[in-house]
Amino acid sequence: MDNAARAAGRPAARLLAVSKTQPAEAVATLAAEGQLAFGENYVQEAAAKIARLQPAGLEWHLIGHLQSNKAEQAAQLFDWVQTVDRPKLIAALARHRPAERGPLNVLIQVNIDDEQSKHGCAPGRYCRAGRTDRRRAAAATARADGHSRPFPEREQRQAAFARMRRLFDDLALRRPSVDTLSMGMSGDYADAIAAGATMVRIGTALFGARH
Numbered sequence: 399m400d401n402a403a404r405a406a407g408r409p410a411a412r413l414l415a416v417s418k419t420q421p422a423e424a425v426a427t428l429a430a431e432g433q434l435a436f437g438e439n440y441v442q443e444a445a446a447k448i449a450r451l452q453p454a455g456l457e458w459h460l461i462g463h464l465q466s467n468k469a470e471q472a473a474q475l476f477d478w479v480q481t482v483d484r485p486k487l488i489a490a491l492a493r494h495r496p497a498e499r500g501p502l503n504v505l506i507q508v509n510i511d512d513e514q515s516k517h518g519c520a521p522g523r524y525c526r527a528g529r530t531d532r533r534r535a536a537a538a539t540a541r542a543d544g545h546s547r548p549f550p551e552r553e554q555r556q557a558a559f560a561r562m563r564r565l566f567d568d569l570a571l572r573r574p575s576v577d578t579l580s581m582g583m584s585g586d587y588a589d590a591i592a593a594g595a596t597m598v599r600i601g602t603a604l605f606g607a608r609h
């Protein structure tokens with residue numbers, strides 16, 4: 399993984415361990431080996447795990463869809479929310495973020511294939527969400543690789559990753575705080591890193607099959 403990134407002249411991508419459905423013990427085992435960043439899809443499931451593992455110095459990312467009525471809890475629990483897809487959500491997260499926890503990192507979820515889909519904003523609108531961000535590090539997370547909308551063909555996935563990277567570069571040029579491109583999962587992280595992902599979200603390749 400590191401070699402591909404280095405060959406492309408980029409720093410290696412950060413590894414986010416996706417721990418959804420995995421017990422707190424499995425997280426603790428990886429944490430003991432030095433993996434400190436974990437991704438969860440559901441606020442409720444994450445709340446229980448975070449409580450059990452405190453204070454372990456772990457960094458928690460919400461990578462599943464966030465409903466507005468869970469924004470308060472998410473702003474308190476997580477260090478990152480990777481699924482911001484509407485301005486209203488950024489405002490709610492900012493309002494509920496406890497001052498003592500410091501800035502919340504947010505990523506804009508982009509629907510790179512630009513088709514009808516439930517979550518993520520269309521590529522043409524991603525900058526609008528970025529402008530409403532009053533906190534640090536608005537950035538982009540591609541969901542072209544998402545579990546709900548996988549591209550069957552490798553060439554299609556590679557093209558989507560490349561489109562996402564161009565959007566990211568375009569946004570980063572205008573907003574220096576944009577520094578994270580989260581894309582790639584167990585099945586396609588090598589292609590995502592080759593395309594310029596700065597963070598990959600890996601579940602099954604680390605933990606084995608989900609329960």
Ligand SMILES: *Cc1c(COP(=O)(O)O)cnc(C)c1O
Nearest residue numbers: 416461583584585599600601602
């Ligand atoms: C589950 C999930 C992952 C990890 O998927 P694997 O194929 O197990 O690596 C990554 N991103 C999102 C948004 C997920 O829901």
